[in-house]
Amino acid sequence: MPPKKRKNSDVPPTMTKKRAKTTASHTATTSVNTNDPAILAITENTRNRAARRPVLDTPGLSGNQSQAVNEGDSRLTSQIIGNQSQPGVDVHTQMTRQIVDNISSTLESLVERKISEILGKNMPQTSTPTTDQEQHLNDRGIQSIQHEGHWNNLPNYNIVQTEHSTFTDSTVQSVSALLQPTSYSHSSTSQARGIVQGFEHLLNASLAPSTMETYKRGWRLFHEFCQVFSISTISLPLSVTTLALFVAFLHQKPMSVKSITTYLSGISYAHKLQNVTDPTCHFLISSLIKGAQRLSPSYDLRLPITIDLLDKLIFALKHTCETHYHEKLFAAMFLFAFHAFARCSEIASCKPSTKSFILQLVDIQFDSITAPSSVSVTYHRFKHNNGKPHTINFSHGHTKQSAVHALKDYISVRGQYPGPIFTLTSGLPVPRRIFDKQLSSCLRFCGLDSKRYKSHSFRIGKATDCAQRGYSDAKIRHLGRWHSNAFQKYIRITDN
Numbered sequence: 173m174p175p176k177k178r179k180n181s182d183v184p185p186t187m188t189k190k191r192a193k194t195t196a197s198h199t200a201t202t203s204v205n206t207n208d209p210a211i212l213a214i215t216e217n218t219r220n221r222a223a224r225r226p227v228l229d230t231p232g233l234s235g236n237q238s239q240a241v242n243e244g245d246s247r248l249t250s251q252i253i254g255n256q257s258q259p260g261v262d263v264h265t266q267m268t269r270q271i272v273d274n275i276s277s278t279l280e281s282l283v284e285r286k287i288s289e290i291l292g293k294n295m296p297q298t299s300t301p302t303t304d305q306e307q308h309l310n311d312r313g314i315q316s317i318q319h320e321g322h323w324n325n326l327p328n329y330n331i332v333q334t335e336h337s338t339f340t341d342s343t344v345q346s347v348s349a350l351l352q353p354t355s356y357s358h359s360s361t362s363q364a365r366g367i368v369q370g371f372e373h374l375l376n377a378s379l380a381p382s383t384m385e386t387y388k389r390g391w392r393l394f395h396e397f398c399q400v401f402s403i404s405t406i407s408l409p410l411s412v413t414t415l416a417l418f419v420a421f422l423h424q425k426p427m428s429v430k431s432i433t434t435y436l437s438g439i440s441y442a443h444k445l446q447n448v449t450d451p452t453c454h455f456l457i458s459s460l461i462k463g464a465q466r467l468s469p470s471y472d473l474r475l476p477i478t479i480d481l482l483d484k485l486i487f488a489l490k491h492t493c494e495t496h497y498h499e500k501l502f503a504a505m506f507l508f509a510f511h512a513f514a515r516c517s518e519i520a521s522c523k524p525s526t527k528s529f530i531l532q533l534v535d536i537q538f539d540s541i542t543a544p545s546s547v548s549v550t551y552h553r554f555k556h557n558n559g560k561p562h563t564i565n566f567s568h569g570h571t572k573q574s575a576v577h578a579l580k581d582y583i584s585v586r587g588q589y590p591g592p593i594f595t596l597t598s599g600l601p602v603p604r605r606i607f608d609k610q611l612s613s614c615l616r617f618c619g620l621d622s623k624r625y626k627s628h629s630f631r632i633g634k635a636t637d638c639a640q641r642g643y644s645d646a647k648i649r650h651l652g653r654w655h656s657n658a659f660q661k662y663i664r665i666t667d668n
Contacts (some may be wrong), residue, residue: 282372287442290384291391379441381525382555387438394439397421409448412456415439419460429464436461475624476633476664482510483572488614497585497597502610504582505594505602507575509630511566512549513652516627519594521601528553530592530601536579544576554653562653570637635662 379387397418398406406414415436422432440452451457477485486503493499505519517526535552538544546567554562568574582594592601604627612622631652638648648659 282368282375283445286375287445290387290438290442380555380557381528385525386434387441390435390438391442393422393435394418408446409443410439410451412451412454415451415454416456416460419457419464423460423464423468426468429461429468432464433461473624474626474629474632476636476662477510477625477629478633479570479637481618481620482506482633484618485611485614486571486573488617489610492610492613492617498610500578500582500585501594501596501602502607503573504578505607506611506630507569507571507573507578508594509627510571510634511569511575512547512564513631513634514549515555515631516604516607518551518554519602520604520607520627521592522604529555533583533588533590533593536593538576538580544580547576547579551653556653556655564651564653632662632664635659636664639663 397403400421401417403414418439419432419436422435436452436457440450443450443452485506489499489502489506493502508514509516509519514531515529516522517529518531521527521530531549531551535550537548537550539546539548546565548563548565550561550563551557552561566575568576586595589599591599594602596602596606608627611625611627615622615625635648635652638651643651645657645659649655649657652659652662
């Protein structure tokens, strides 16, 4: 006697109970081998979200059909996916929806991994246990892909990937289990892998390396704050009270208002990425920042390096440099930093996160080989860059020594080998400490206070000089690569 058929609207009670039991067991047994409060908070947030996430059935399938898929019925799975479709929706659209449903949890895992990277800890990965039937279905999908060699023939999505992603693998495997081993299955599987890789690539590219390091430093300070005051239980979102105490902690270090707001940006970023309430926007926090500004007003005491002072510094090199090569090198660096609005990180080696900012020999071009009168400089990567190269030009300038000729003379002794423009005799880029040391020596030779002049004084001096010569705001913004009126704080009108 054939078994009694269950109505399409019926839901298999055994499977519902089994899934509920599996989810409850996962929530109860998942543990974290760490005492770090921030990691515990994120893990708890992950559990709560996993508990709230509904069980997704295959779109457009009835109860019996969905059960058959979960039980691993290969024949019925092929019939459903290959021959049936939701009314009004083509089969390709249904399969795309299935792919999106399967990769959603993986994308959340990538976001959580990014947050754990910012927090400076390794957040444990949590995953929902699969039933034997689901595992069998996944294994069959993996074998299907391996059998047809799809892994070796995936299309190139122009995604830079430094290491293999386990998140991507698990997603493609789960998606492939829903697809037939056909040409469309290959295309969908490849697209699923490309989507996840693209998501991770975009997320990693959303922050500049220097910004990421700053955000990490902010969270390290927060960990220090928690240890000092024995705060062992922290959950995201952070309470406004806890964050307010953290602001007071930073102010007493003491720390400038600018640094405090920068580190709060790192706190804010983690909250926004986790999609929880951002406590940094609270009125109390903004009031504390205003109070810090009133109590400790910050002033930029750096003075601009003017045309007259630049001439004196170039003259001082004859008496402070040990070798002829160093004299040519630093004369070119001083004049280049001024006329090209260059930051120190663009002409010298500062820190690993700004290594890619250093200008290379290929980035400069003289208008003439024999008698150059101008130089074009192309900046490919720099602070606040949106990825678009930026080219500016400078000519001899108003200094006694031509900036163009000084650069040409230096390159003649440097050589034409590729690499950073400004290098030591060893071929390595000039370290910032050596550049700062040479600048201080020249300032002392001129009888000036080296504490009031820094490497950024060249950029400040050029902005001031352009303003005094009547350059428009738009022109100064273009030359200095500013995207706002922030350049105005660089202009220091002096009598000399």
